[in-house]
Amino acid sequence: xxxxxxxxKESTLEAYLESRGVxxxxxxKFCSAVGATLALPASFAEKAAAAxxxxxxxxxxxxxxxxxxxxxxxxxxxxxxxxxxxxLDYLSLDYHETIMAAAGHQADELLYQTVNNYKxxxxxxxxxxxxxxxxxxxxxxxxxxxxxxxQEVCGNAAAIICVGTCxxxxxxxxxxxxxxxxxxxxxxxxxxxxxxLPGCPVNVVNLTATxxxxxxxxxxxxxxxxxxxxFAFGKRIHDNCERRAHFxxxxxxxxxxxxGHRDGWCLYKMxxxxxxxxxxxxxxxxxxxxxxxxQAGHGCVGCSEPGFWDTMGPFYDRVPNVPGFGxxxxxxxxxxxxxxxxxxxxxxxxxxxxxxLKATDGEEH
Ligand code: SF4
Numbered sequence: 001x002x003x004x005x006x007x008x009k010e011s012t013l014e015a016y017l018e019s020r021g022v023x024x025x026x027x028x029k030f031c032s033a034v035g036a037t038l039a040l041p042a043s044f045a046e047k048a049a050a051a052x053x054x055x056x057x058x059x060x061x062x063x064x065x066x067x068x069x070x071x072x073x074x075x076x077x078x079x080x081x082x083x084x085x086x087x088l089d090y091l092s093l094d095y096h097e098t099i100m101a102a103a104g105h106q107a108d109e110l111l112y113q114t115v116n117n118y119k120x121x122x123x124x125x126x127x128x129x130x131x132x133x134x135x136x137x138x139x140x141x142x143x144x145x146x147x148x149x150x151q152e153v154c155g156n157a158a159a160i161i162c163v164g165t166c167x168x169x170x171x172x173x174x175x176x177x178x179x180x181x182x183x184x185x186x187x188x189x190x191x192x193x194x195x196x197l198p199g200c201p202v203n204v205v206n207l208t209a210t211x212x213x214x215x216x217x218x219x220x221x222x223x224x225x226x227x228x229x230x231f232a233f234g235k236r237i238h239d240n241c242e243r244r245a246h247f248x249x250x251x252x253x254x255x256x257x258x259x260g261h262r263d264g265w266c267l268y269k270m271x272x273x274x275x276x277x278x279x280x281x282x283x284x285x286x287x288x289x290x291x292x293x294x295q296a297g298h299g300c301v302g303c304s305e306p307g308f309w310d311t312m313g314p315f316y317d318r319v320p321n322v323p324g325f326g327x328x329x330x331x332x333x334x335x336x337x338x339x340x341x342x343x344x345x346x347x348x349x350x351x352x353x354x355x356x357l358k359a360t361d362g363e364e365h
Contacts, residue, residue, distance in 0.1 A: 012053060013027075013052055013053050014027065014053060027049065028045060028049055031044070031045040031046075031048040031049045031052070031212075032044075032045040034048060034208065034209050034212045034213075035048065037205060037206070037209045037231060037232075037280075037284060038209050038212075038213055038221060038231045039231050044216070047216050048212050048215075048216045051212075051215045051216040052212065052215060052216075057215070058118070058121055058122050058123055058158060058215075059094045059114050059118050059121070059122040059123075060094060060122065060123045060124075060125060061094050061095040061096075061111055061114055061115075061122060061123075061124055061125070061153060061157075062095065062096040062097075062125045062126075062127065063095075063097075063124060063125070063126045063127065063128075063149065063150065063153060063154075064096075064097050064098060064127045064128050065126070065127070065128030065129060065130050065131075065139050065141075065146040065149075065150070065166075065167070066128045066129040066130065066131055066138070066139050066146070066166060066171075066173045066180070066182055067127050067128030067129070067164065067166045067167075067171070069098055069127070070164065070200060070201035071127045071163040071164040071201040071202045072096070072098050072127060073201065074201035074202055074203070074204050075204050075207070094110055094111070094113075094114045094122075095107065095110050095111040095114060097141070104142075105142075107142075108142045111153065115152065115153055115156050119156050120156060120157070120158055121158050122157055122158060123157060123158060123159055123160075123161060123211070123214070124153055124154045124157035124159075124160045124161070125160075125161045125162075125163055125207075126150070126154065126160060126161070126162050126163065126167040126185050127163050127164055127166070127167055127202075128146075128164070128166045128167055128171075128173075129166040129167060129170045129171050129173040129174055129182035129183060129184065130146045130147055130150050130167075130182065130183050130184075130185065130188055131145075131146060131147070131173070131180035131181055131182050131183075132147060132180075132181040132182070132183050132188065133179070133180050133181030134181075135147075136148070138180040138181075139180075147188065150185065150188065150189060151188070151189065154185060154189045154192060155189060155191070155192065157192055158192075158193075159192065159193045159194075159195070159214060159220060160185060160189065160192055160193070160194045160195070161194075161195050161197065161207065161210060161211070162184070162185050162186070162194060162195065162196045162197060162198075162227075163197050163201075163202035163207055164197070164198065164199060164200065164201050164202045165198040165199060165200050165303055165304060165308070166182075167184060167185050167196075168184055168185075168186075168196035168197065168198035168226075168227075168228075168306075169184050169196070169198055169226075169305075169306040169307065170182045170183055170184050170187075170306075170307070171200070171309075172309050174307070175307075175309035175310055176310050184196075186227060193219075193220050194227050195210055195220045195221070195223060195227055195228075195229060196223075196226060196227040196228050197210060197228070197229070197232070198228065198233075198303070198304040198305075198306075199279060199281075199303055199304045200303040200304075203232075203280075203281070203284055203286065205284040205289075206229070206231075206232040206280070206284065209221075209229075209231065209232070210229060224278075226306065228278070228304075231280075232279065232280045232284075233278040233279055233280070233304065234278070235278065235280065236274065236275060236276070236277060236278055237273075237274035237275075237277045237278070237279055237281055237282060237294070237300050238274040238275040238277075240280070240282040240283050241274055241282050241294055242264075242282065242294075242295065243264060243265065243266045243267065243294060244266070246260075246264070246265040246266040247266035247268055251265045251266060252265055252266050252267075252268055252269040252270075253265050253266065253267050253269060253270050254269060256270070261297060267294060267297075267298070267299040267300075268299075268318055268319070269318050270299050270316060270318070271299045271301075271314070271315050271316040271317050271318055272294065272299030272300050272318075272319075273299065273300045273301055273302035273305075273308075273312050273315075273319060274294065274299070274300040275319060276302065276305070276312075276319060277300050277302040277303075277304060277305055277312075278304065278305070279304040281293070281294070281300070282294070282295075299315075299316075301315045
């Protein structure tokens with residue numbers, strides 16, 4: 001396989017997948033699964049398959065700024081190569097500091113070749129926040145500030161996909177007191193379509209679905225007010241949680257390792273922020289759909305919400321305790337109830353601030 005004009009070259013995507021053990025049938029199955037993730041009708045699979053095998057794949061560059069590389073790890077650490085990973089690989093990444101073979105000026109050259117040759121045609125994937133204090137000197141790449149790199153590379157892209165909470169909302173770098181003035185990409189770039197895929201780290205299923213949607217329809221999926229795709233962030237964790245029946249029945253874990261914990265009861269009293277966090281973790285899960293934190297026995301920490309380091313802590317304190325939860329109570333009502341409780345000053349914990357923000361947001365999911 002060789003690289004030409006910024007695109008990994010092999011006869012067809014099907015040939016590429018087949019050479020790595022993914023059959024045509026497996027490929028179509030993958031397209032159907034992406035359609036299901038995007039909540040689109042079955043006919044989407046054929047359209048997606050046609051779009052993915054067409055010879056007009058856009059180059060992709062992956063920028064990394066203030067981050068822990070967890071989103072890259074999320075992409076690379078699957079237990080076995082999946083069609084999703086291979087498709088992202090095939091697209092292909094023209095520039096990715098962490099995993100590319102080139103280094104130094106050679107790597108820079110590849111990046112700016114893509115920017116210059118494919119102005120307005122490439123996808124920029126961004127991992128990490130962008131420091132803006134002191135003219136951005138807290139993060140330098142190839143002698144340039146992350147701010148300058150982002151402005152040039154993201155500013156000339158066809159679309160920007162922010163992977164992880166840091167590039168989407170600033171993440172831990174932007175937590176108080178935010179000494180480097182860390183900001184989200186959407187705070188410094190305008191005029192280019194942006195989609196945020198927050199989470200610590202990004203779920204590669206959502207990244208793949210977003211890319212496939214873009215390649216199939218030439219546009220980003222429908223977004224909420226925080227630029228998150230509704231297919232992945234339209235529902236609260238609490239709405240689809242497998243422990244929800246226990247919540248509705250008032251069956252809570254009271255201490256780590258107690259009988260309720262061993263029996264899979266609700267983690268609300270152990271600090272679970274699922275009732276105030278929007279993400280599809282319970283349905284897509286992690287590690288090839290094997291599990292997710294709540295299934296493994298730990299409460300949700302709200303990592304896909306803006307400012308969660310400041311608003312969702314302490315992580316092991318429960319959200320405000322509002323009486324009257326019953327089997328017919330929806331997550332929306334609970335959210336509103338929690339806001340009411342916060343306003344009344346009842347058992348207010350750190351999460352109240354984020355709940356208040358949601359109340360003023362006015363969006364009903
Ligand atoms: S509070 Fe957490 S563990 Fe309990 S049902 Fe909701 S999301 Fe699941």
